[in-house]
Amino acid sequence: MYTDHKPQEIDQILAKSKAAFYQYKNSSLKERANFMCAIAVEIEALGEELIKVAAEETHLSEKRLYAELKRTIFQLNSYADAAEQGNWLEARIDVGNANVTPPKPDLRKMLVPLGSVVIFGASNFPFAYSTAGGDTACAFAAGCPVIVKAHPAHVKTSTLVANAILAAADKCNMPEGIFAHVYGADFKVGEYLVKHDMVKAVGFTGSYGGGRALFDLANQRKTPIPVFAEMGSVNPVFLLPNKLEEDYQWIAEQLSRSITQDMGQFCTNPGLVIAIRSDALDLYINQLIAGVKKVEPVEMLHKGIAKSFRENREKALTQDSVDVIYQSDMDENDQKGIITIAAVSGKSFLSNHQLHEEVFGPYSLLVVCEDEQELLTVAENLEGQLTTTLMATSTDIENHSHLLNVLREKCGRLVLNGVPTGVEVALAMHHGGPFPSSTDSRFTAVGADGIKRFARPVSFQNWDNEFLPEELKNQNPLRIWRTVNNELTKNVILEI
Amino acid sequence: MYTDHKPQEIDQILAKSKAAFYQYKNSSLKERANFMCAIAVEIEALGEELIKVAAEETHLSEKRLYAELKRTIFQLNSYADAAEQGNWLEARIDVGNANVTPPKPDLRKMLVPLGSVVIFGASNFPFAYSTAGGDTACAFAAGCPVIVKAHPAHVKTSTLVANAILAAADKCNMPEGIFAHVYGADFKVGEYLVKHDMVKAVGFTGSYGGGRALFDLANQRKTPIPVFAEMGSVNPVFLLPNKLEEDYQWIAEQLSRSITQDMGQFCTNPGLVIAIRSDALDLYINQLIAGVKKVEPVEMLHKGIAKSFRENREKALTQDSVDVIYQSDMDENDQKGIITIAAVSGKSFLSNHQLHEEVFGPYSLLVVCEDEQELLTVAENLEGQLTTTLMATSTDIENHSHLLNVLREKCGRLVLNGVPTGVEVALAMHHGGPFPSSTDSRFTAVGADGIKRFARPVSFQNWDNEFLPEELKNQNPLRIWRTVNNELTKNVILEI
Known part of the structure; x- marks a missing residue:
C-alpha cells in the first residue's frame, strides 16, 4: 500500500x-x-x-x-x-x-x-x-x-x-x-x-x-x-547544593514527571542529572524514586524504538560502576518502556564516554560528584546539548559563576529551576544547540x-524602484520593518 | 624568519x-x-x-x-x-x-x-x-x-x-x-x-x-x-538587446575598466559576458577592445597567481571553438597579467563545463547566443555566483521576466546597469552566494x-532579571532594539 x-x-x-x-x-x-x-x-x-x-x-x-x-x-x-x-x-x-x-x-x-x-x-x-x-x-x-x-x-x-x-x-x-x-x-x-x-x-x-x-x-x-x-541530547540538569537542600522535594517532583512523561520519548528528556554527594541528595533520590514508582509504563512509540531503548539501556547499565537505583518491571515480550534511574560516580562518568550517550526513553543517569571541582569538570566535558538546566538559588548562582560560563557554551537553551521538557513555541525559543545536538x-x-x-539573502544593486520586490520598494507597501541607512524603521523612503 | x-x-x-x-x-x-x-x-x-x-x-x-x-x-x-x-x-x-x-x-x-x-x-x-x-x-x-x-x-x-x-x-x-x-x-x-x-x-x-x-x-x-x-565566481554579465543597442559604448567602457582593474584580480571580476548575436554586439566588441587596449598590463599579485592565471587561461583558450578576440602582449619571463577577451558560441559554452570555470585574472569570455532561448538556457545552466549583472533598459526587464526569475537563483547580488567589481561595505551588501561561490x-x-x-542563539528560560545578560534585562540598559512579545521595540519591560 x-x-x-x-x-x-x-x-x-x-x-x-x-x-x-x-x-x-x-x-x-x-x-x-x-x-x-x-x-x-x-x-x-x-x-x-x-x-x-x-x-x-x-x-x-x-x-x-x-x-x-x-x-x-x-x-x-x-x-x-x-x-x-x-x-x-x-x-x-x-x-x-x-x-x-x-x-x-x-x-x-x-x-x-x-x-x-x-x-x-x-x-x-x-x-x-x-x-x-x-x-x-x-x-x-x-x-x-x-x-x-x-x-x-x-x-x-x-x-x-x-x-x-x-x-x-x-x-x-x-x-x-x-x-x-x-x-x-x-x-x-x-x-x-x-x-x-x-x-x-x-x-x-x-x-x-x-x-x-x-x-x-x-x-x-x-x-x-x-x-x-x-x-537530541541528554539535557544535563545540575542540582546545586543550596537549592537541593532547600527544595529537594520539589526538584524530585519536577524531574520524576519530566523523565517519565510519554515514556521519556522527548529529545529534551533529562537523561543526565549531576549533583554533589550530600544528605540532601540522598533525600532527593528517595523522593525521585517515590515519584517515578507511581508511573505506569506503557508501550513505546514503535518496535524499533522499544528495541533500541532496551539495547541502549542495557549497554549503559552494564558499564563499570553503574548502579541501578530504580527500574520498573520488565517483560521481554512487550514493548513497554522500563523506567530506569541509574547512578554513577563523577569519576566513572568522566572516564567513560559511553555514559555521555543518549538512551532515548524513560532513562536518567545521576552523576554523583565528590565536590565542586568534579562537578565543574563534568560540565566542561559535556558534549553539545539542546538544553542545560540549573536547579539553583540566587546564592548558588553567585557561587557558581564559572560553571554558568561553561554551561552556556554547551547548549542552546539554559533553563533555571524548571525542566527541559516542554518546548514552548515562541520567537524567543531556541531549539537547537552545539553539535551533536544539532548540525548547525x-x-x-x-x-x-x-x-x-x-x-538566503540577495542584494539588489541600483535597481529601479518599479522593478524591486514589494518588500524593498521606496513606498514600503507591505509596511514591514526595514533597516534603512542603519536605522530600523517602517518609514517610506522619500525619492529625491 | x-x-x-x-x-x-x-x-x-x-x-x-x-x-x-x-x-x-x-x-x-x-x-x-x-x-x-x-x-x-x-x-x-x-x-x-x-x-x-x-x-x-x-x-x-x-x-x-x-x-x-x-x-x-x-x-x-x-x-x-x-x-x-x-x-x-x-x-x-x-x-x-x-x-x-x-x-x-x-x-x-x-x-x-x-x-x-x-x-x-x-x-x-x-x-x-x-x-x-x-x-x-x-x-x-x-x-x-x-x-x-x-x-x-x-x-x-x-x-x-x-x-x-x-x-x-x-x-x-x-x-x-x-x-x-x-x-x-x-x-x-x-x-x-x-x-x-x-x-x-x-x-x-x-x-x-x-x-x-x-x-x-x-x-x-x-x-x-x-x-x-x-x-569567487565568474560573475556573469547579461547584455540585453535593447540596452546593448542604446548604450553599447557605455557598457564597453564600464566593462573594459572592470575586467582589467588591478589585473582583474577580484572575486567579482566579470569573467563571463552573455549576449545575443547582433550588430550592436559587434559594435560593443570593437569598443571593448579599444577600451582594454589602453590598459598597460602589470605584474600579478605573486608567482603562484601568475602561474595559475597563465595555466587556466591556456586551458580555457584551447577548448574547442574558443576564439581569442583580444590579448595583450605576453612575455614568458615576466609575471604580468595578459589581458584577454575570448569568445565562444552559446552552444559550445553549454556543452563544455570547463568554460564555466573561473580564470582568476584579466580574462573575460563572451558567450554569443543565437537567440533569446539560448541566452535563457545559458542562464539556467550557470553555477552559483557571487554576482549577476544585467545591462538592461526597462523594456528589456519587462521582456525578460523569466530570465530574471532564473538569475535570482544563481547569485547573491543582482546588479543593474553597473559592474560587479566594487563591493560596497554596507549592511545591505550581500557578498556570498550559492555554492560554489560560497560554502553557505x-x-x-x-x-x-x-x-x-x-x-549562535541561546535562550534563557525563567531566569531572574538580575542574572540575565544586560542585553536581555527588563530595563534594557543598553537601549537596543529587541523583539518583545513579537513586536520590535526599545522599551523597557514593566515588572508585574
Missing part, C-alpha cells in the same frame, strides 16, 4: 517541485500565510480520525495527541503570522547617492527562499515535527516547496496529513508540486532525495545516526546543501526564526 | 585562545567596539611603511593599497558601530506568565559567540580581507578570539598588521590569546588548525580548491564546525551581517 517510491518517480516529483518553486517563490507573504492557515484548517477538520490512526501507530495517548495536534495548528498559524509580519526577511536598504565620488550604489537586501526542501519528520512527534510540522511550516513560510519523506513508523498518519496539505494547496491555487509525500522505508530513498541535484535543503528530526548520515551525504555532494538536523548551532527548529534555515 | 608553526606550538596558542574566549565572550558591546576602533588606529599609524611593504609583496599600486587601507579602517570602525548598536544580537523576549495553565515560561534569546575562529585571508586583498580584514572584524564583534593564518604571499604585511592588533589588544586590556598569528606556508598547518578541537569556526577567502578542502575537513570532524569560504549561501563576507557567521 505504501510502497517505496522509485528513483524515476522521485525524479518526476522533484521536477514538479522545481517548477512549483519558480512560481511559489514569487508569492506574496499574504499568500503564503493564507496557505499555511488553510493547512491548519484542513488538518483540524480530520479530527478524531487522525487522532485514532496516530494513537494506533504511535501508542501515544489520545490526550497527548490532541495536545500535539493543537500545537501543530498553533505552529502553522503563528509561523504564518510571522511570515506575513516580515521581520524574518531582514530587509536592509542603503540608499544610493549618485552625487558623491565614487557614486554610492543603491543596495537593498532581503531573504529569498533556497528552493525545494526535503523533510524527515520525527517518530516521537507524529504531528508537530512531522508531515505538517515545524520544518514544513518554516519552509512554506520562506517560500520553498516541500517534499516530506513519510516516517515509516506512522505512515498512515503521515498520509492523512499529506492529503490535508494537498487539499489546502488546491483550495489556495498553489502550483502543482508545492508539496509531495514520498514513501521510503528503505534508507536508500532518503539518500536518493538528499543527493538529488534539485533538492536545496534538508530538515531532519531524529537520531544522531540518521542525522549525521544525511549531513555527511549533503556535504559530500558536488554542490553541498544545508542540512538542519536536530538530533546557528539555527533553530522551533519558533519563527526557524524560517531562516531555508532562506 | 617566518617558519611554520609546529603542532605543539599551535596547541599552546589555541589553549590560550580558549582561555581568552571565556573572558572575551563576556565583554560588553562597548568594550568590543573600543577594541576594534583601537585596531583601526594602530593600523593607520603604520602608515607609509605598511603600504611600502604591501606594495613590494603584492605588486598592487600604492594608490590601490591606500584605498584598501582606508576601506579596512572603515570596516573596523563601521562593524564596531554595528556591534555596539546590537541589532545583530537578534534579542527576542517572550515574557512569561505564571498565572496561566500550563504556566508560560519566560524566554529570552540572543546571539552569543561561537568560540575561537581561524581565518585564512585572501592574497588579493592584503588588508581588507586578510589579517585585520572583514572576517577578523566580524569575529571580534561577535565576541570570538581570532587566529589568523598568515598568507604566505604577503607574510610581512600580515605580520605588521598582526602586531598592530596585538598592540591594540594590549592597550585595551584584552585577555592574552584574544589574537594569534600563525605561520604556515605548508597546507598542513591550515589542516591542523581546522581539525583542532578548540577551533569553533573558520573564515576563508580564496580559491575553490582551498575553500572546498577546508570545508570538507571541517565537516569530517567528529564535531563539525561551520566554515564560511568565499571562493545564507551568510555574507561583507557588511555587518557577516558578524552572524560567528554567533
Whole structure:
C-alpha cells in the first residue's frame, strides 16, 4: 500500500517541485500565510480520525495527541503570522547617492527562499515535527516547496496529513508540486532525495545516526546543501547544593514527571542529572524514586524504538560502576518502556564516554560528584546539548559563576529551576544547540526564526524602484520593518 | 624568519585562545567596539611603511593599497558601530506568565559567540580581507578570539598588521590569546588548525580548491564546525538587446575598466559576458577592445597567481571553438597579467563545463547566443555566483521576466546597469552566494551581517532579571532594539 517510491518517480516529483518553486517563490507573504492557515484548517477538520490512526501507530495517548495536534495548528498559524509580519526577511536598504565620488550604489537586501526542501519528520512527534510540522511550516513560510519523506513508523498518519496539505494547496491555487509525500522505508530513498541535484535543503528530526548520515551525504555532494538536523541530547540538569537542600522535594517532583512523561520519548528528556554527594541528595533520590514508582509504563512509540531503548539501556547499565537505583518491571515480550534511574560516580562518568550517550526513553543517569571541582569538570566535558538546566538559588548562582560560563557554551537553551521538557513555541525559543545536538548551532527548529534555515539573502544593486520586490520598494507597501541607512524603521523612503 | 608553526606550538596558542574566549565572550558591546576602533588606529599609524611593504609583496599600486587601507579602517570602525548598536544580537523576549495553565515560561534569546575562529585571508586583498580584514572584524564583534593564518604571499604585511592588533589588544586590556598569528606556508598547518578541537569556526577567502578542502575537513570532524569560504565566481554579465543597442559604448567602457582593474584580480571580476548575436554586439566588441587596449598590463599579485592565471587561461583558450578576440602582449619571463577577451558560441559554452570555470585574472569570455532561448538556457545552466549583472533598459526587464526569475537563483547580488567589481561595505551588501561561490549561501563576507557567521542563539528560560545578560534585562540598559512579545521595540519591560 505504501510502497517505496522509485528513483524515476522521485525524479518526476522533484521536477514538479522545481517548477512549483519558480512560481511559489514569487508569492506574496499574504499568500503564503493564507496557505499555511488553510493547512491548519484542513488538518483540524480530520479530527478524531487522525487522532485514532496516530494513537494506533504511535501508542501515544489520545490526550497527548490532541495536545500535539493543537500545537501543530498553533505552529502553522503563528509561523504564518510571522511570515506575513516580515521581520524574518531582514530587509536592509542603503540608499544610493549618485552625487558623491565614487557614486554610492543603491543596495537593498532581503531573504529569498533556497528552493525545494526535503523533510524527515520525527517518530516521537507524529504531528508537530512531522508531515505538517515545524520544518514544513518554516519552509512554506520562506517560500520553498516541500517534499516530506513519510516516517515509516506512522505512515498512515503521515498520509492523512499529506492529503490535508494537498487539499489546502488546491483550495489556495498553489502550483502543482508545492508539496509531495514520498514513501521510503528503505534508507536508500532518503539518500536518493538528499543527493538529488534539485533538492536545496534538508530538515531532519531524529537520531544522531540518521542525522549525521544525511549531513555527511549533503556535504559530500558536488554542490553541498544545508542540512538542519536536530538530533537530541541528554539535557544535563545540575542540582546545586543550596537549592537541593532547600527544595529537594520539589526538584524530585519536577524531574520524576519530566523523565517519565510519554515514556521519556522527548529529545529534551533529562537523561543526565549531576549533583554533589550530600544528605540532601540522598533525600532527593528517595523522593525521585517515590515519584517515578507511581508511573505506569506503557508501550513505546514503535518496535524499533522499544528495541533500541532496551539495547541502549542495557549497554549503559552494564558499564563499570553503574548502579541501578530504580527500574520498573520488565517483560521481554512487550514493548513497554522500563523506567530506569541509574547512578554513577563523577569519576566513572568522566572516564567513560559511553555514559555521555543518549538512551532515548524513560532513562536518567545521576552523576554523583565528590565536590565542586568534579562537578565543574563534568560540565566542561559535556558534549553539545539542546538544553542545560540549573536547579539553583540566587546564592548558588553567585557561587557558581564559572560553571554558568561553561554551561552556556554547551547548549542552546539554559533553563533555571524548571525542566527541559516542554518546548514552548515562541520567537524567543531556541531549539537547537552545539553539535551533536544539532548540525548547525546557528539555527533553530522551533519558533519563527526557524524560517531562516531555508532562506538566503540577495542584494539588489541600483535597481529601479518599479522593478524591486514589494518588500524593498521606496513606498514600503507591505509596511514591514526595514533597516534603512542603519536605522530600523517602517518609514517610506522619500525619492529625491 | 617566518617558519611554520609546529603542532605543539599551535596547541599552546589555541589553549590560550580558549582561555581568552571565556573572558572575551563576556565583554560588553562597548568594550568590543573600543577594541576594534583601537585596531583601526594602530593600523593607520603604520602608515607609509605598511603600504611600502604591501606594495613590494603584492605588486598592487600604492594608490590601490591606500584605498584598501582606508576601506579596512572603515570596516573596523563601521562593524564596531554595528556591534555596539546590537541589532545583530537578534534579542527576542517572550515574557512569561505564571498565572496561566500550563504556566508560560519566560524566554529570552540572543546571539552569543561561537568560540575561537581561524581565518585564512585572501592574497588579493592584503588588508581588507586578510589579517585585520572583514572576517577578523566580524569575529571580534561577535565576541570570538581570532587566529589568523598568515598568507604566505604577503607574510610581512600580515605580520605588521598582526602586531598592530596585538598592540591594540594590549592597550585595551584584552585577555592574552584574544589574537594569534600563525605561520604556515605548508597546507598542513591550515589542516591542523581546522581539525583542532578548540577551533569553533573558520573564515576563508580564496580559491575553490582551498575553500572546498577546508570545508570538507571541517565537516569530517567528529564535531563539525561551520566554515564560511568565499571562493569567487565568474560573475556573469547579461547584455540585453535593447540596452546593448542604446548604450553599447557605455557598457564597453564600464566593462573594459572592470575586467582589467588591478589585473582583474577580484572575486567579482566579470569573467563571463552573455549576449545575443547582433550588430550592436559587434559594435560593443570593437569598443571593448579599444577600451582594454589602453590598459598597460602589470605584474600579478605573486608567482603562484601568475602561474595559475597563465595555466587556466591556456586551458580555457584551447577548448574547442574558443576564439581569442583580444590579448595583450605576453612575455614568458615576466609575471604580468595578459589581458584577454575570448569568445565562444552559446552552444559550445553549454556543452563544455570547463568554460564555466573561473580564470582568476584579466580574462573575460563572451558567450554569443543565437537567440533569446539560448541566452535563457545559458542562464539556467550557470553555477552559483557571487554576482549577476544585467545591462538592461526597462523594456528589456519587462521582456525578460523569466530570465530574471532564473538569475535570482544563481547569485547573491543582482546588479543593474553597473559592474560587479566594487563591493560596497554596507549592511545591505550581500557578498556570498550559492555554492560554489560560497560554502553557505545564507551568510555574507561583507557588511555587518557577516558578524552572524560567528554567533549562535541561546535562550534563557525563567531566569531572574538580575542574572540575565544586560542585553536581555527588563530595563534594557543598553537601549537596543529587541523583539518583545513579537513586536520590535526599545522599551523597557514593566515588572508585574
